[in-house]
Amino acid sequence: MFAAQVLMYRQNQVLLDLLEPEVVALGYELLGIELNQNGNGSILRVYIDKSDGVVIEDCVRVSHQIAGLLDVEDPVKGNYELEVSSPGLDRPLFTIEQIKNVIGEQVKIKLYEKHNGRKRFVGVLSSVDDDEIVINCEDEEYNVPFRLIERARLVPQF
Numbered sequence: 114m115f116a117a118q119v120l121m122y123r124q125n126q127v128l129l130d131l132l133e134p135e136v137v138a139l140g141y142e143l144l145g146i147e148l149n150q151n152g153n154g155s156i157l158r159v160y161i162d163k164s165d166g167v168v169i170e171d172c173v174r175v176s177h178q179i180a181g182l183l184d185v186e187d188p189v190k191g192n193y194e195l196e197v198s199s200p201g202l203d204r205p206l207f208t209i210e211q212i213k214n215v216i217g218e219q220v221k222i223k224l225y226e227k228h229n230g231r232k233r234f235v236g237v238l239s240s241v242d243d244d245e246i247v248i249n250c251e252d253e254e255y256n257v258p259f260r261l262i263e264r265a266r267l268v269p270q271f
Contacts, residue, residue: 124207127188128157135179136161141171144200145207154192157183160200160207167199202269212265213241219268222248224261235268 128146136143136159144160161167161175176197183195206212206220215238222234234257236250245258 125188131182131186131188132159132179135182136175139175139178141167141175144211145205147205148189148193154194155189156196157189157193158196158198160198160205162200172197172199202267204267206265206267209241209243209259212238212246215267216241219270220248221264221266221268222246222257222262223264224257225263226261228257228261229255 124146125148128148129143132146133143141161141163144162146160147156147158149156149158159175159179161171163171176195179197180195183189203221206215212220218238219236220238224232224234226232234248234250234255236248236255238246239249239254240247245256246262248255248257
């Protein structure tokens, strides 16, 4: 559950607390939420997963269930579009636990501000501790604090 997990980057806790019980009750894991503002409103993207993978019918099922809840509770100000999605090959990583599960994999990290002269890192995740990750990029090792991570994703390997 999100309340017990340390979030790597800022999540809307109100939305997590509202939606997670519904998603879990349907038999899915709530991986994380993205709420992105655009010119005419927002996009609320909810990422779900389950052990045998997510198909479109799963996304539709969760979308119908949480749309009603969102209509009643109205936690998002203004117009928004709801998208329920599987994590896909370029899986977003929202928590420290999620990123610990991909040690040894190639990841893409975007920071809120520059660290070691850069805001973006693409490389192999070599370790994770309570405060930071270590990523190898272009034959150099970088220690990146969790508090600076804006987004983290797996880089698909083909």
